[in-house]
Amino acid sequence: MTLNIGMFGAGRIGIVHARSIAGNNRSKLVAVTDLVPQAAHSLASEYDAAPMSADEILADSNIDAIVIASSTNTHVDLIEAGINAGKAVFCEKPVDLDLSRAKACLDIVAGQDRPVMIGFNRRFDPNFTTLKSAFDAGEVGKGELLSITSFDPAPPPLDYVKVSGGLFCDMAIHDFDMACWLFDAVPETVNATGACLIDPEIGKAGDIDTAVITLRFDDGRIATIRNSRRAAYGYDQRLELLGERGLLSAGNVLENTVIKSTLDGINSAKPEYFFLERYMRSYGIGWASFVDAVLDGKAIPVSVSDGVNALAIAEAAGLSLAQGRAVELDPILKGVV
Incomplete structure (x- = not known):
């Protein structure tokens, strides 16, 4: 069919x-x-x-x-x-x-x-799925500290910034979903700090372009997320997951695999420029999982509930930034904040 x-x-x-x-x-x-x-x-x-x-x-x-x-x-x-x-x-x-x-x-x-699926495509990146499979198999024991780096190569157009919902809802929301997916849980508290360091016009539009968010889970595990709207060298997308018995890392996908080793030093290519290049495979793999769910009755891998959780974390991050304190997630999910 x-x-x-x-x-x-x-x-x-x-x-x-x-x-x-x-x-x-x-x-x-x-x-x-x-x-x-x-x-x-x-x-x-x-x-x-x-x-x-x-x-x-x-x-x-x-x-x-x-x-x-x-x-x-x-x-x-x-x-x-x-x-x-x-x-x-x-x-x-x-x-x-x-x-x-x-x-x-x-x-x-x-x-x-x-079936209703939300398009958090990074879950389907082959490098990240390999890392999660190793983690779920217990290769590094209990996870303790997750570090996510997500830097764009350049800020988006200002007209886009104004309607995007801001850095937390537009950009960091991918990383919030990744943290929940990797740890198979939602955080207990969210603590965000941020600034407008790249383009003053982004600040005038009411947004930030640089942020660090710390997610603390109820068993003490911690996830740190670093976001920037500018990395001069390209699209920086990395994960590190420290466990009790080792470290799992997923590095950048480079423009090519050539390494130049000369008297002047050792050099490699830059990361692929942006998400269209970096994550094209993940879009196809994610789509295949949707087709399988509809035609074969397999489970939907990213639900509306997952989307709500990521959005709640984004809202908590915004509140944390505004109030300068850690914010509990559960009251936000329950609508009592």
Whole structure:
């Protein structure tokens, strides 16, 4: 059976997902919609799909699943619309910028049986999955300290910053999900510090561009996350997990594997420039897991609940930054803060 897909959003991330759909022999992109008709037509024509309206996609009984790659403020409404139309749903992160809306969406999803997956693609990076497999197998014993480095090569456009939800909801949210996934738990407290060191205009827009977040789990384990909107040498994505019997590390993926050893020193290539280069494989692997869940009944690897947890951590980080203190996560998840 082939899974017929309707795509919502024909921008940069929609194009990435279209490649993953086309690269899987059990899925086919059949329809595309976008607020910019020309963008929908362009993407649809590349994959022999049809440009349609959102309502047409939802009403088409030949479309089995939808991919939500549109702006974040559309995610919850489209998840609910997709469910109501009887379709499986793959939605880009985050679920929403508003935690209460995301939690309400979780309640709706919990009451139906169609698969709904959130697109935290880094879980599917082969290096990170290998690290987690080694950790889960007990190769370094109990995990004690997790260190996540995530530096972008350059800040995003200011217009994007203003609608992104900020560094915690847009950028660090990937790392919050990674910490929960690797430790198989949500943190007890969140402590964030940050500054605007790169572009004063980001600060004027109410955001930061540099941050360190510490997550403390109820058994004492600690995760530290370092974020920056600028690394002059490229996209820096590294993990270290210290356990009682050793250390697991996942380094950067480089532009090439050539090492130059001369009298002047030893040099290697820079990290791949940005997420489109660094994580393209992970998008395809993640998509395959969604197809397997829909067609074969396998478990959804990233749930709406996972998305809500990451968003709650982002909200706690924002509160911690504003108040200069560690913030307990449980009251935020329960909506009593």
